[in-house]
Amino acid sequence: MNAPSVASLRACHPAEKAQGLHRDRYLCSRSLPPEIEPMFNCMWALTDFTEASGATRVVPGSQAWDWARSLEGVDSIPAEMPAGSVLLYSGSIVHGGGANRAGVPRVGMSITYLLSWLRQEENQHLSCPPEVARTLSSEIQGLLGYTIGNGSLGYFSPSRPAQGHPDTLPPEVALGTSRRGGIEEQKPF
Numbered sequence: 457m458n459a460p461s462v463a464s465l466r467a468c469h470p471a472e473k474a475q476g477l478h479r480d481r482y483l484c485s486r487s488l489p490p491e492i493e494p495m496f497n498c499m500w501a502l503t504d505f506t507e508a509s510g511a512t513r514v515v516p517g518s519q520a521w522d523w524a525r526s527l528e529g530v531d532s533i534p535a536e537m538p539a540g541s542v543l544l545y546s547g548s549i550v551h552g553g554g555a556n557r558a559g560v561p562r563v564g565m566s567i568t569y570l571l572s573w574l575r576q577e578e579n580q581h582l583s584c585p586p587e588v589a590r591t592l593s594s595e596i597q598g599l600l601g602y603t604i605g606n607g608s609l610g611y612f613s614p615s616r617p618a619q620g621h622p623d624t625l626p627p628e629v630a631l632g633t634s635r636r637g638g639i640e641e642q643k644p645f
């Protein structure tokens with residue numbers, strides 16, 4: 457698992473209703489077998505998450521449930537946590553945002569990671585193109601997908617290949633930083 461699928465800020469305002477309980481893994485496909493967990497989620501609390509402010513509600517153990525089981529009337533618990541904490545849960549866990557009955561917004565930062573061979577929910581290379589990615593650390597560049605996965609996933613073909621260079625390149629070359637895979641450093645595209 458090496459690619460964030462989506463990174464977003466989420467604000468739940470006063471009087472907002474509860475979100476329906478669901479599993480995030482259904483974004484990928486319902487055809488993936490249950491023993492393959494494609495997704496891992498991090499919900500960072502930027503404000504205090506309390507039951508009254510609509511803290512994310514989770515159903516512990518629900519990753520092992522039969523997917524045909526109805527989610528109607530299922531008991532859930534609020535993931536209460538002070539600002540700066542993080543809730544970690546797999547894509548198979550039943551969960552949903554709670555209703556905000558407090559007088560203040562609840563704000564969280566959601567970062568979802570996917571198996572590297574699945575399509576990301578957010579197109580990270582458009583949200584963070586090479587000219588922006590060049591300013592980030594190599595670790596963040598890798599998380600955004602500016603690395604080769606499993607030997608060949610994620611290569612690109614430059615629109616104007618340079619003479620004498622391969623016509624398929626690892627994405628690091630677009631950042632002008634790569635000497636990996638035996639490919640010499642080139643000017644950024």
Ligand SMILES: [Fe+2]
Nearest residue numbers: 478479480551
């Ligand atoms: Fe969700």
